[in-house]
Amino acid sequence: VPTERIRNLSIIAHIDHGKSTLADRLIQATDAVGSRDMKEQLLDNMDLERERGITIKLQAVRLNYVHPADGLLYAINLIDTPGHVDFSYEVSRSLMACEGALLVVDATQGVEAQTLANTYIAMENNLEIIPVINKIDMHSAEPDRVIREVEEVVGIDCSNAVLASAKAGIGIEEILSNIVEFIPPPQEKATESLRALIFDSAYDAYRGVIVYFRVMDGVIKKGSKVRFMATGRDFEVDEIGVLSPRMVPVSELSCGEVGYLVAGIKTVEDARVGDTITNVRLPATEALPGYEEAKPMVFSGVFPSDASQFNALKDALQKLKLNDAALSFEAENSSAMGFGFRCGFLGLLHLDVVQERLEREYDLDIITTAPSVVYRVKPTKGDAYLVDNPADLPDPNRREYIEEPYVRLEVITPEEFVGPIMELSQSRRGEFVDMRFLVQGRTTLVYDLPLAELVTDFFDCIKSRSKGYASMEYTLSGYRKNKLVKMDVCVNGELIEPLSCILHEDNAYDIGKDLTKKLKEIIPRAQFKIPIQAMIGARVVASSTISALRTDVLAKCYGGDISRKRKLLDKQKKGKKRLRAFGKVNMPQEAFMAIVAVD
Ligand code: GDP
Ligand code: MG
Secondary structure, three states, X not given: OOHHHEEEEEEEEXXXXXXXXXXXXXXXXOOOOOOOOXXXXXOOOOHHHHHHXXXXXXXXXXXXEEOOOOOOEEEEEEEOOOOOHHHHHHHHHHHHOOOEEEEEEEOOOOXXXXXXXXXXXXXXXXXXXXXXXXXXXOOOOOHHHHHHHHHHHHOOOOOOOEEOEOOOOEOHHHHHHHHHHHOOOOOOOOOOOOEEEEEEEEEEOOOEEXXXXXXXXXXXXXXXXXXXXXXXXXXXXXXXXXXXXXXXXXXXEEOOOEEEEEOOOOOHHHOOOOOEEEEOOOOOOOOOOXXXXXXXXXXXXXXXOOHHHHHHHHHHHHHHHHOOOOOEEEEEEXXXXXXXXXXXXXXXXXXXXXXXXXXXXXXXXXXXXXXXXXXXXXXXXXXXXXXXXXXXXXXXXXXXXEEXXXXXXXXXXXXXXXXXXXXXXXXXXXXXXXXXEEEOOEEEEEEEEEHHHHOOOHHHHHHHHOXXXXXXXXXXXXXXXXXXXXXXXXXOOEEOHHHOEEEEHHHHHHHHHHHHHHHHHHOOOOOOOEEEEEEEOOEEEEEEEEOOOOHHHHHHHHOOOHHHHHXXXXXXXXXXXXXXXXXXXXXXXXXXHHHHHOO
């Protein structure tokens, strides 16, 4: 296919507006996969993703489309973008590989925070945007209102908008035809030196890393030697090809084309998203703009429930890392938890996904400790440094101050929830920045908020206080000095180091009270009384007590139908323990995460 008949595009949307369903539909309509292998939502290929309905790793697929207007064959490369704030870095990489985007907006919902954020990235990259008003099959759809909203709020022309239903297959032909008509083909550039943008990479046990790229300048050929400019590593290209969506080898890919390469690369760290591929023989002088490493924002300890699983855990983390450059880990020896790892994640969803994969795919029984953001500490002597584990904080008399990361938060909400959301943001130490009228009935609220307050259950709270109608987006905005202290927790007289957290002095009392109350509900009762204390230094700020089990309660437990009890025991054996003993007290996994759910 000549360059003028190539179209490169992404689908951008707020989560759940129908991006994956639409991608499937486009694949089906152009018959890229036989309907026999057509798995629901082909582009989301991890089980976990499918279950949670989120797209984590992006991928590409090439659609062969014959345009009815001219009867010619077009190659449409559809590049999937992740749909969650934790992964927004990857969205911008994939958009840089495109000339256009389909902006999917749910006709029953309208413009949401991620609709806006993603559209702005697309506009910054000068992409042609085709609005798709999806879910018009639903009774509650209001396509006219939503079109007005897209025009007013997002500020893009909707004269070529398509009214569609990805589910019912309405508007699909029109979308394809609009792609060909409105999205410009890649520009041919007559440069000799190759520059290709990596928008995704994935580890495959048999072939090594598969690198997904878009050629921006020059040509990439099978057998040539390439260099990854950010890492500076050279590889010989064993295979290049296109994704239809099966991998189909070709001999070369030129300017504007999207494809994959295999080059005996052992880990995705060597082929990072956003990096530029060039030729070793004739290297480009400058890399493509915008490469930035995805930085972990949230750190948590990951420990095996059973110390003998340490090596298995290490192995599993190494394997996950092959396919997840944003995951970081280093060995940690905690006096309380034994040997484990301090892991860095992009956000809480990323943490959740990694934890689930460790348990599901590697059959490990693990405990993750309370997540922490990265603080900056200025000691009394020496330079400020970063701390991602409250246990590493120097004593109050050995530090001058602590700084914490802040985000600029934007929440879009129906007017009637403005009050509750402002209240929530303020209770999370948010500083009001702006309130903007968005469209009739909807408002944008802007706050500066400590990241630590956001990574707890903030998103869930926004959802519950707005009956699910509000949406949010955030970007890191820098560090600020605050009155921060470390709170420790003692259970049955023993300091449980993994429960220590850094928080604002003014909240210590409330959080301590709530945390000790929550722990009281979570920690199983024993035959003795268990006192729980939240302390700052030697000062107890809150406490609670788990009363001892009474013997008649025990008797009841042990009586009864033996076969039923055995079944129960078996079930417990199969299920993961996710417990850790501290002295005589068993701490279940939920106890370590209790701080996340504190209001
Ligand atoms: P994504 O998060 O943007 O990828 O959204 P999905 O494609 O996963 O869709 C979210 C939900 O909306 C799923 O339950 C889909 O079945 C449903 N959905 C998607 N498109 C349509 C549509 O056109 N009509 C209706 N009624 N439901 C749809
Ligand atoms: Mg999806």
